[in-house]
Amino acid sequence: MKILLTGAAGSIGRVLIPGLTDRGHQVVALDRVPVPDGFDGVWHTVDCADPDAVAAALDEQPLDAVVHLAGHPGEASLPESLTSHVVTTAALLDAMVEQQIPRIVYASSNHAVGRTPRVESLGEDLGVLTRPRPDTFYGVGKVAAEALLSLYVDRHGLDAVSCRIGSFLPEPETVRHLSTWLSHDDCVRMVEASLTTTAPGYAVLYGISANTRAWWDLAAGRALGYEPRDNAEEFATRVPDRPQDEAEAAFVGGPFAGEAFYRPALDRASV
Numbered sequence: 237m238k239i240l241l242t243g244a245a246g247s248i249g250r251v252l253i254p255g256l257t258d259r260g261h262q263v264v265a266l267d268r269v270p271v272p273d274g275f276d277g278v279w280h281t282v283d284c285a286d287p288d289a290v291a292a293a294l295d296e297q298p299l300d301a302v303v304h305l306a307g308h309p310g311e312a313s314l315p316e317s318l319t320s321h322v323v324t325t326a327a328l329l330d331a332m333v334e335q336q337i338p339r340i341v342y343a344s345s346n347h348a349v350g351r352t353p354r355v356e357s358l359g360e361d362l363g364v365l366t367r368p369r370p371d372t373f374y375g376v377g378k379v380a381a382e383a384l385l386s387l388y389v390d391r392h393g394l395d396a397v398s399c400r401i402g403s404f405l406p407e408p409e410t411v412r413h414l415s416t417w418l419s420h421d422d423c424v425r426m427v428e429a430s431l432t433t434t435a436p437g438y439a440v441l442y443g444i445s446a447n448t449r450a451w452w453d454l455a456a457g458r459a460l461g462y463e464p465r466d467n468a469e470e471f472a473t474r475v476p477d478r479p480q481d482e483a484e485a486a487f488v489g490g491p492f493a494g495e496a497f498y499r500p501a502l503d504r505a506s507v
């Protein structure tokens with residue numbers, strides 16, 4: 237497949253580009269930062285919130301799919317979050333409809349359901365049909381981006397897979413990560429399955445590895461062909477206990493659900 241991958245300079249993009257290329261896909265990179273030294277593929281320096289620039293970049297080559305990673309992976313004001321996650325997704329979707337690019341794989345987040353009390357899901361893994369329950373304005377942005385994808389699937393017949401990624405890291409670093417970790421190799425497997433599964437329509441999966449301590453349901457991902465192979469438990473003896481582990485276990489979103497992240501939705505010049 238020929239794939240446009242946004243957020244190419246980021247931590248996930250830098251793993252997916254070689255991972256998808258090794259699996260026989262052709263990746264066209266896009267990021268708002270300039271091409272990094274040594275990158276030898278096609279690179280578009282574009283802000284995904286600019287619809288004209290996005291349309292022009294997508295128009296430069298025929299494409300089979302878009303993998304949309306570009307966005308700020310943390311908390312911000314509400315307008316910043318909406319621009320970073322919703323406006324960027326909208327610009328890509330409009331260009332995809334115009335140019336008949338049939339599929340998008342979206343880097344959503346566990347923070348779309350991060351305010352779900354974890355106790356509610358114990359004994360029954362958290363499913364993808366749980367109500368949207370963001371823990372931050374970041375999570376609100378992800379919920380809204382997922383809703384937008386669903387709308388474009390229904391209106392225009394696109395295929396879209398929202399991957400609610402847990403903790404993408406070389407290895408787990410905290411007790412929470414023993415449940416939420418997504419290994420580099422499983423991330424490549426997850427995105428490839430989302431790109432190649434037959435006619436998913438609009439689908440959601442949890443982007444975690446096959447962690448012994450997982451409490452998010454992997455069935456939806458498996459139904460799309462995502463078969464994770466790594467397990468955070470292999471690193472458990474190296475993970476230190478910390479005083480905040482218990483508080484981080486209270487909600488799906490861990491620390492993002494805590495009061496440290498409470499802030500007004502809008503930045504005011506006078507404050």
Ligand SMILES: NC(=O)c1ccc[n+]([C@@H]2O[C@H](COP(=O)([O-])OP(=O)(O)OC[C@H]3O[C@@H](n4cnc5c(N)ncnc54)[C@H](O)[C@@H]3O)[C@@H](O)[C@H]2O)c1
Pocket residue numbers: 242243244245246247248249266267268269282283284285304305306307308309310320324343344345346400401402403404405
């Ligand atoms: N890393 C994780 O554990 C994790 C977990 C859940 C979800 N996600 C989501 O995955 C995506 C990628 O995360 P990451 O960890 O690679 O983040 P990152 O910050 O390492 O990379 C993001 C990249 O996107 C680019 N970017 C940001 N806004 C842009 C814009 N408007 N136009 C073009 N490029 C833009 C940045 O320049 C950067 O290169 C994000 O959407 C994030 O919310 C990540």
